[in-house]
Amino acid sequence: MAKCNGNFLALQSNYLFSDIARKVAVYKQANPDKKVISLGIGDVTRPLVGAVIRALHAAVDEMADAAHFRGYGPEQGYDFLREAIVEHDYKARGVDLAPDEVFVSDGAKSDLGNFQELFSGESVVAVTDPVYPVYVDSNVMSGRAGVYADNKWSKIVYLPCIKDNDFVPDFPETRPDVIYLCYPNNPTGTVLSRGALQSWVDYARREGCVILYDSAYEAFIQEKNVPHSIYELDGAREVAVEFRSFSKTAGFTGLRCAYTVVPKVLRLGGGVDVNALWNRRQCTKYNGCAYIVQRAAQAVYSEEGQAQITEVINGYRRNAALLREAMREMNLEVYGGVNAPYIWVNVGKGKDSWGFFEYLLQSAALVCTPGVGFGASGEGYVRLTAFGSPDDTLEAIERMRRLA
Numbered sequence: 001m002a003k004c005n006g007n008f009l010a011l012q013s014n015y016l017f018s019d020i021a022r023k024v025a026v027y028k029q030a031n032p033d034k035k036v037i038s039l040g041i042g043d044v045t046r047p048l049v050g051a052v053i054r055a056l057h058a059a060v061d062e063m064a065d066a067a068h069f070r071g072y073g074p075e076q077g078y079d080f081l082r083e084a085i086v087e088h089d090y091k092a093r094g095v096d097l098a099p100d101e102v103f104v105s106d107g108a109k110s111d112l113g114n115f116q117e118l119f120s121g122e123s124v125v126a127v128t129d130p131v132y133p134v135y136v137d138s139n140v141m142s143g144r145a146g147v148y149a150d151n152k153w154s155k156i157v158y159l160p161c162i163k164d165n166d167f168v169p170d171f172p173e174t175r176p177d178v179i180y181l182c183y184p185n186n187p188t189g190t191v192l193s194r195g196a197l198q199s200w201v202d203y204a205r206r207e208g209c210v211i212l213y214d215s216a217y218e219a220f221i222q223e224k225n226v227p228h229s230i231y232e233l234d235g236a237r238e239v240a241v242e243f244r245s246f247s248k249t250a251g252f253t254g255l256r257c258a259y260t261v262v263p264k265v266l267r268l269g270g271g272v273d274v275n276a277l278w279n280r281r282q283c284t285k286y287n288g289c290a291y292i293v294q295r296a297a298q299a300v301y302s303e304e305g306q307a308q309i310t311e312v313i314n315g316y317r318r319n320a321a322l323l324r325e326a327m328r329e330m331n332l333e334v335y336g337g338v339n340a341p342y343i344w345v346n347v348g349k350g351k352d353s354w355g356f357f358e359y360l361l362q363s364a365a366l367v368c369t370p371g372v373g374f375g376a377s378g379e380g381y382v383r384l385t386a387f388g389s390p391d392d393t394l395e396a397i398e399r400m401r402r403l404a
């Protein structure tokens with residue numbers, strides 16, 4: 001009988017969202033008259049904007065016409081989209097990239113999960129704690145994580161992001177080879193200032209590490225001193241890969257389009273060219289993002305598309321600001337929610353994440369996400385998201401005010 005890859009058997013079941021669903025189902029059964037509002041949604045709720053819908057229709061019509069039909073596209077993405085990305089997301093911010101440093105894909109999750117394949121099995125991986133679980137689990141699948149005990153993997157280097165360090169990770173005692181950084185952060189909603197990110201770039205250059213920089217929530221940045229791209233920092237292109245997505249920027253969670261930037265100057269030990277390696281990997285295992293989806297993504301960069309997505313993002317930002325305020329009125333410490341759609345709430349001395357989850361559910365029929373589900377350093381926090389509809393968010397806030 002064929003044998004299973006044992007690394008997959010080492011994976012820990014993530015019960016966070018199923019536990020939440022089970023507790024909510026029990027509550028609903030006991031309280032059929034109560035309307036439960038979820039502040040735990042990690043998905044967008046507003047539909048695709050008009051410019052994107054029009055581009056989709058036009059591309060579908062092209063596919064129906066033999067003269068314009070497109071079959072397999074370039075694995076790395078069509079030039080029209082790679083050029084638009086370079087122009088709007090980078091050149092406009094003073095970063096000079098070539099289109100062939102950009103790899104279009106069907107999602108940042110797949111790229112983040114897949115990228116670790118390029119590193120040796122012995123590579124030491126560092127993640128922030130709390131953490132977006134994909135970084136950890138994809139390394140467990142590759143056998144780099146070691147043994148699991150007490151909410152931690154023995155070979156993974158954890159960088160706690162806690163109140164005491166202002167949610168800015170300190171350099172670790174053990175030198176890692178690969179460092180995952182996610183800013184604006186999921187789940188804490190916090191950001192790194194230009195100075196803090198520069199010091200991580202400098203650290204990576206000094207120590208010979210590669211930074212995998214996930215900026216899936218870049219579109220939510222509002223404050224001036226917060227870099228939108230790691231390549232705004234000196235020397236970053238020699239040490240960093242950047243992951244971006246149209247999911248939260250333009251509501252593409254169901255459509256699927258993202259991109260990864262792999263600078264041509266980035267090298268691994270022995271002078272290995274990472275751009276060439278990723279290109280080889282993608283050409284072997286991936287056949288490209290759908291043409292119609294790439295046309296839709298291109299439309300995000302049109303003047304009309306930019307105005308429309310800004311309006312949608314501003315709506316989520318308003319939700320975030322209201323949620324922050326409501327939590328403050330409950331005398332709770334609140335982090336994030338200014339440059340990100342996530343709000344990280346300290347539930348107070350002596351209380352735990354699940355206890356607060358139960359309190360909000362039982363007393364106000366509101367659902368949040370217990371922070372401990374994102375890692376040991378998330379204990380004592382819950383995550384709220386700004387992705388709900390404006391009406392639901394306002395009603396949730398009213399209910400919180402009654403609790404205050």
Ligand code: PLP
Pocket residue numbers: 042106107108109110112132182186214216244245246247253257258
């Ligand atoms: N990175 C982070 C931090 C996320 O929170 C998410 C989605 O929730 C993703 C990446 C995935 O993005 P995509 O929809 O492009 O796969």
